[in-house]
Amino acid sequence: MYQALYRKWRPRTFDDVVGQTHITDTLKRQVATGRLSHAYLFTGTRGTGKTTCAKILARAVNCEHPVDGNPCNTCDSCRGIENGSILDVLELDAASNNGVDQVRALRDEAVYTPAAVRKRVYIVDEVHMLSTAAFNALLKILEEPPAHLMFILATTELHKVPATIKSRCQQFSFQRILPGDIAQRLLYVAEREGIALTSGGAALLSRLADGGLRDALSLLDQCAGPAGPIGEQQVLDALGLAGNLETARLMGRVADRDAGGALEDIARLYGGGKDISAILGELASLTRDLLIRKTAPRSGGTLLNGGFDETTIRGLSEKFTAPRLVWMLTVLQAALAELPRSSNRRTDAELCLIRLCDERLDDSAGGLAARLDRVEAQLSSGVPLPKVKSENTCQIISGEKAEISISQSCMQGETPVDDARSQKDLPPWEAAGIPRVEPMAAASDPKPTADTVPPVxxxxxxxxxxxxxxxxxxxxxxxxxxxxxxxxxxxxxxxxxxxxxxxxxxxxxxxxxxxxxxxxxxxxxxxxxxxxxxxxxxxxxxxxxxxxxxxxxxxxxxxxxxxxxxxx
Ligand SMILES: [Zn+2]
CATH class of the missing domain: 3.30.300.180 (DnaA, N-terminal domain)
Structure with missing residues (x-):
């Protein structure tokens, strides 16, 4: 029977656990010195090794020949616990088992000394799912635990665990695993499994796994096929993702405010079977990377999701201002949140892209801020002046018949020859002919004052x-x-x-x-x-x-x- 990679390569000792040395070192020391707590609470996002560490700890405390705090995995206790024949170590999944009856049953049998090993260990996964009554029953045991009893509680949502439970546990917080560590582990597993995985493919998989090693190995499972080495392109094809190159290209369209091009891109991707929310998700992820690059040009490197080469990131980040990126991220996040409930996902995604290309279409405060930012950027870089008659003034001439004519160049906002932008690209305030002001020129211009108005x-x-x-x-x-x-x-x-x-x-x-x-x-x-x-x-x-x-x-x-x- 085929065994999934993440199960097959689940770490069996603390030393095998990736990226959580701050926890595994402490646990090893506790096992080696015998200073164990009767209750542990493991917290952290999915796939970071909580259940794995709980299982290793359950074996380590019962192992007949522990090696430097690690279980030996060869003695009868280790093997019995691993294959489930020793019933003193029990796993309970609160997600599917949130009733008070199970916890009461636990409490009733907890008083008996273990049959085969030194310690009775109860591992309660997703403990935050327990009902209030079940929590109360659990609390009763934790208040006066028998010496032979150990609880290992694991949760992804610490805030849902009652404070009374938390205060009776030794708490360990599992961190998201760094992409580099995940990629390294993927390459190691792939080599042992005879899967040809390129470093580019490993880097992309680790980025997609978002800090969870189990997810990364599952993704590798999905990509591993009979044919050829697994590179970035194979990963993208296997997982149906828009892909780095496509995303960078789409981002370039947004930077150039080319809504038409962006729509063509998304239509092609959609036609190719790519998932709409995956495309927007990648775009949001790239926007975040660009924002980090803008905000922390030097130290931000380690914070990047990765997956894009330096040239792409630098080239794109030069095209955006930080406020525009913040606004874009807000728009993308909102669109992504709405997408699952949408009756026409494609239209919503297209609308989102059109708005990203033209902040004038967004009348929210964020959109206005982005527009203001654009005007400020244009002013600070010295927008070229339109050629207007008689020293940058509009003339309103009223004759005897009270006719008003505004000089032609004023109306049309005549653009200088060196201004490469065509009229249609101009924002409305420029196209409408309101004279654009060059900061330095405006400051030195002699202004007509009220005192110069001739007496009537x-x-x-x-x-x-x-x-x-x-x-x-x-x-x-x-x-x-x-x-x-x-x-x-x-x-x-x-x-x-x-x-x-x-x-x-x-x-x-x-x-x-x-x-x-x-x-x-x-x-x-x-x-x-x-x-x-x-x-x-x-x-x-x-x-x-x-x-x-x-x-x-x-x-x-x-x-x-x-x-x-x-x-x-
Ligand atoms: Zn052992």
């Missing part, structure tokens, strides 16, 4: 307010100007020596009625008109303004920007 002459029936409001910008508090400069909040109307400020509501009226504001408005109006002006504030809107409203609003809006010159 009082034209009978003319509206002096927009120019007046613009002149107030630096003469009143920022708070007051936010109302005075906004025509939908405050409109000024001049007639017969009285300037009436029409406030939108009582709140606005309260702000602009402050003596300092009124004084500033009055002084400016007086200097512009050349005679004394009385200022009053009312709530409402002047009749005469309604006709010009839209044009005036636009003009006033234009005045709020320093780089827009208004010709009236």
């Amino acid at each position: 002459s009082p034209v009978p029936g003319g509206d002096i307010w927009p120019a007046l409001a613009a002149g107030l910008k630096n003469k009143v508090s920022r708070n007051a100007w936010s109302f005075l400069g906004n025509p939908s909040m405050v409109r000024g109307e001049y007639a017969d020596g009285v300037l009436t400020l029409w406030a939108d509501d009582e709140l606005v009226k309260g702000v602009v009625s402050r003596p300092t504001v009124l004084e500033a408005v009055g002084t400016l109006a007086q200097s512009r008109l050349g005679h004394e002006v009385r200022v009053s504030v009312k709530v409402g809107r002047p009749e005469s303004v309604a006709v010009h409203d839209k044009l005036d609003d636009l003009l006033a809006f234009g005045r709020r920007f320093d780089n827009i010159t208004i010709k009236e």
Whole structure:
């Protein structure tokens, strides 16, 4: 009968256990010196050696000729325990056996001295699955354990084990096994089994096993076939995974924001029989690696999942910013969590990819942060300016017929010749023609200040307010100007020596009625008109303004920007 590799190569002594020397050394010393606890609690993720160590310990404490704390595996006790003929060592799987009856039965027989060996050993796997009543029964034994009794409890979920149990056990925490250690063990087993395994194949298998040696050996079992050596490609084919090269390629598409290419890639992989969630999972794993490379360029090497060569990782990580990677990881994790419940997994995966390629499609806070990050990166690297007439200003020209024309180059956001990107690649704020600002140039540009606004002459029936409001910008508090400069909040109307400020509501009226504001408005109006002006504030809107409203609003809006010159 064929025996699975992980069972066949299950370690039989503490020295054979891979990657848990901090535990096996302690246990060996305890066995050798006889300072044993009556209860052990082994914790850690699956496949890290908890049950294996429990079995070795059960043999070691009963072995007739222990070797340096290891069981000899040849004496009657060792062999009897191993083949299950000695009933004093009992394994109980709480996952399938969570009833209180079994634990009570244990308790009843625990009082008897062992029949064949020195110690009665109970190994309870997945102990967190026990019911509360069963835990209480177990606690009773642990409180007053007979000298011949030993409990070895194992769990993957320590937080579900009651504190009363934990406090009565010696606790050992099993670590995930490092990929390098797993790969080494895989190569050793493969050699003994006559399986031709390349180091690349071993490295990939160890990465996929996520720190569990049992999983790694099971995967090797799946890949081992009659034909040829097992390399990366054979592993990928056998396990139906998108594979390193494909994943790196897909990541490159995301980096280039090439949604079309990414969709083609995923369609080809899907057509080739690859699993959708495996593709996204690999992408998430690679994103994590890139993020680690970004965050800890030097020391992060050991933290990488591995499986990608240095050139690929470095090349890809240069294309991303850390905030974008964080956002991508969030999107991928969310998509992966949703996938099992999805009725159309492929569509969901495609949507996820499209969002990864274009953060504008994601209106979550994370998506906005990623977009902001992109803009910041563009600004800091000095985005090329569009060629705009007359020193980077938009011109709003209003003639007698109050026609407004915005210069053509402004509207289209004319791109310089050296800007290789085509118009369709531009984000909307660039394509819409809002002038892009070069940081250094902007700082040295002379800005038109409010004081340079020419004085207006009082034209009978003319509206002096927009120019007046613009002149107030630096003469009143920022708070007051936010109302005075906004025509939908405050409109000024001049007639017969009285300037009436029409406030939108009582709140606005309260702000602009402050003596300092009124004084500033009055002084400016007086200097512009050349005679004394009385200022009053009312709530409402002047009749005469309604006709010009839209044009005036636009003009006033234009005045709020320093780089827009208004010709009236
Ligand atoms: Zn022995």
